[in-house]
């Protein structure tokens with residue numbers, strides 16, 4: 001088993017089965033996210049795990065209605081994780097301003113991918129969700145309005161026979177080169 005195995009197996013799951021996810025498994029995913037690197041070790045994230053059925057239903061109804069209804073498949077996910085962006089350390093923010101780089105988004109991306117790959121390794125399916133009603137999510141989860149939720153993660157068991165793990169990606173020679181652009 002190499003790291004490339006879960007990386008290859010991970011695919012976006014949009015059809016979950018009705019089976020609760022064990023808290024111990026969620027904790028392992030959170031531990032993987034916790035260990036992610038971040039600019040100046042800012043760790044600018046907070047993960048709100050919604051696994052209470054009633055709250056999750058309310059959250060999904062609010063987050064994925066109207067223009068966001070393309071993601072209403074998330075209603076089948078037994079767990080939704082809301083990733084709140086927290087303030088980066090001063091040096092990361094100043095450095096980011098000089099560089100014109102949103103380091104906290106890079107940081108959150110790494111942490112979420114750690115989460116997702118650990119979930120894959122545990123036999124769970126995930127889908128990154130960037131298209132949702134953020135205001136509604138913040139209101140339901142008591143997140144202060146001035147904070148940002150850039151991403152949700154849908155998490156749950158799924159039927160692998162119903163999910164294609166084929167990756168539609170550019171070949172390596174189109175995305176990478178040695179020693180020059």
Ligand SMILES: Cc1cc2nc3c(=O)[nH]c(=O)nc-3n(C[C@H](O)[C@H](O)[C@H](O)COP(=O)(O)O)c2cc1C
Pocket residue numbers: 010011012013014071127128129130131132151167
């Ligand atoms: C930042 C980000 C936001 C995404 N938002 C959504 C989304 O709102 N809805 C959705 O169904 N998939 C979403 N995806 C999943 C992508 O569509 C998917 O990763 C991509 O098509 C590659 O397919 P794969 O994950 O199966 O390899 C998102 C992925 C990322 C990284």
